[in-house]
Amino acid sequence: MQRNILLTPGPTMIPDQNYEAMARPIIHHRTPQFQQNIKDVIQGLQYVFQTKNEIYLLTSSGTGAMEAAVCNLLSPGDQCITVEGGKFGERWTELANAYGAKPTVIKVAWGKAVEAKQIKAILEDNKDIKAVFITQTETSTAALTDVKAVADVVRATNAVLVVDGISGLAANDLKMDEWGVDVVISASHKGFMLPPGLAYVAVNARAAALIEKCTNRRYYFDLRKSKKAFAGTDTPFTPAITIVIGLVESLKMIKKAGLEKWFAHQAHLALGTRAAMKALGLSIFTDASCLSNALTAVNVPQGVDGEKLIKTLRDVHGVTLAGGQDELKGKIFRICHMGCISEGHLVMGITILEQVLAEMGYAFKKGAGVKAAEDAFKNSKIGAGR
């Protein structure tokens, strides 16, 4: 008998409506029927991105959209800023280097977020910087960047601001137009509750001008091709048809709830999860100044084998959490609470986490985690649930 409670920060669990939509007999993509799906998806994404900008669909994982941002905005030799506070911030640096750009890297302690003034100092020193790449929610550490504060700084310069919203978007607020963010990217398999395979790039006029001038070699991720296809409600290459059709459903759900309520619900779940960890005597890895609604990163307590914890939860109990990546391997575990995860899923996950922690010899008051989560959910004023 199998059970599969997926509490990982990507892929996330998928609602039944989405499974149903994706299981409908597949249709061809060059048809008015599919064009309607694309129209619905673009409109829905514009609502979540809080933008009137064009949004391009790419058939790739999130990294494909990151590559599109780098190889379309930066020409070889161009200078940029990247922020390394975790595995995905490092990816911006790797991409910049791969495409011949010259990144000035801001190193941030894992678990903390970059401060706008750090970016401001470098931009003031160096007027040649063309782009600033940041990560809304750094999935590897659960740290949330204050995108608005960074946008306030970058907007006043000639540089464009590119935000990786792969993990953060649809879980935390990001007002692309109001805050003046130039490029926002995201993907299907996190806050959008779908399988991986579809990514999106939203581009404003300032960024569009850079794209036209960029000299990097590119084809599949060439956003000039995307722009041309977008004008005809099309994609330049065969799209991930079933995920697009599933995305219509996700976006309907988000729209129906309303963005404010949607974010509040994710914050509500985060609150309960963190209350539970505290009651179990566990500490949060991420700095209290930069907690994301998307997931919670928890320090593995002394005496507990972090990798064995994840393995036992998954292989014996059917509850999948994420462990730590790279330098955090074995040191943290991560619980996702974005997308369609409910209070019930989290209570179930916490119950089984308690059981396995007890088996592994960790001392705590049994049931304290579940009680704390339930109390927090009951008393929470931020989200009455969806």
Next chain:
Amino acid sequence: MQRNILLTPGPTMIPDQNYEAMARPIIHHRTPQFQQNIKDVIQGLQYVFQTKNEIYLLTSSGTGAMEAAVCNLLSPGDQCITVEGGKFGERWTELANAYGAKPTVIKVAWGKAVEAKQIKAILEDNKDIKAVFITQTETSTAALTDVKAVADVVRATNAVLVVDGISGLAANDLKMDEWGVDVVISASHKGFMLPPGLAYVAVNARAAALIEKCTNRRYYFDLRKSKKAFAGTDTPFTPAITIVIGLVESLKMIKKAGLEKWFAHQAHLALGTRAAMKALGLSIFTDASCLSNALTAVNVPQGVDGEKLIKTLRDVHGVTLAGGQDELKGKIFRICHMGCISEGHLVMGITILEQVLAEMGYAFKKGAGVKAAEDAFKNSKIGAGR
């Protein structure tokens, strides 16, 4: 009431087993469970590709795999041969140009296939050519290239042979190792009976050596990253999880039937389809010397509006055929018979095609197409059906 008989050459219809596999609660990709899926998929693909080479999975449409072949094998300034006999051959040229290579283009009349001797002549003249790019089945014209004959020519030189098997593979024979093809690419949404979003690249030792030396900028499609991940039964970036899981099922079906029987069945369906077209007085667009098992391209008869034909079949009757692309727009229609399409689907499609042709004023003996297909199926010696 909706009906959807999809007879387009990509996406193709999807068997129920695959829908079921893809609708299972999604699992995380960094788990032993998913590693087993990857193992099964690689083994199954090696069977279909008829190779012992490494095969890398890319989350993209087929064009992503084409790009991977170009940007990993050719450095700027390198010479290559491309063959333009349709839209997808032209894509090889576009990609070569996009990555700074210098293609010698062989122009072939649409509907015909390149001859090995044409490639031989250029290779003899120019020893600096690094790679030859061909298309197994050119989807836009239904022409099948004699890959073995081309491989015999290229193998004797220093150039590598790259075959786009996106439409052809799993419908027509391609013995990668025996024929000595260096790189074969394919994708999920044609002969493999799945949604678009997953592509594969098989690479032999000769090509692997070029990949290591290549100086083109690349990241998402960098096959050095794929090679490293392959060693750990992993992918460098989040894969299209659900399509990989669906592919396990497709490959089981193909393996169970056996490749020879699988190809024979596709040939059997092609035979019936072409008999029907002939009985309706319609002519085949593609040259008789290079017919593919994957699809049949048919000339729209004089007096019939080709675009209206496709539209009426689809929007009134729920049967989707493909029209012509680019210079063939309105001039041909294409019927797919690869993947899980059955005699029944084709008979249904031909019945409705007859009905719409009659409505559009085309004169023929009613029922002749269906009778010819059924007779051909009954008398066919090549495939007793799967």
